[in-house]
Amino acid sequence: MTKVYLSLKVIFTILSVIAVHQIPVATSKQWCIANSTATDAELMLNIYLGCEHKFVNCKPIYPGGSCFDPDTLISHASFVMNAFFQLHNRTKEFCGYNNTGIITTTDPSYGSCVYYIS
Numbered sequence: 001m002t003k004v005y006l007s008l009k010v011i012f013t014i015l016s017v018i019a020v021h022q023i024p025v026a027t028s029k030q031w032c033i034a035n036s037t038a039t040d041a042e043l044m045l046n047i048y049l050g051c052e053h054k055f056v057n058c059k060p061i062y063p064g065g066s067c068f069d070p071d072t073l074i075s076h077a078s079f080v081m082n083a084f085f086q087l088h089n090r091t092k093e094f095c096g097y098n099n100t101g102i103i104t105t106t107d108p109s110y111g112s113c114v115y116y117i118s
Helices: 002-022 040-051 073-087
Strands: 031-034 101-104
Touching (some): 031 073, 040 073
Antiparallel strands (some): 031 101
């Protein structure tokens, strides 16, 4: 009886460890940033979709904004893509149009430029 109990305990422990590593942690911090392989046209489209349609607050990437510098497409697109991603509860499908974004657990904020997190 003890041998069966010990075997079941070992199996339960192994399965528990496997299951825990398969469950996404809802409290983990995630940001969406532009993929370095995205083209300029794709980055501009992400900015257009987020800013021109007023889905996100794009003032920080405009001249004088806290995230204007560096004044690059990839930097501005990353800010907009992350704001859109956060707005949609960090759902993978909302991290960049046409798979142009990647999800990271490293905070991309820098200086006074703060990337929103929900």
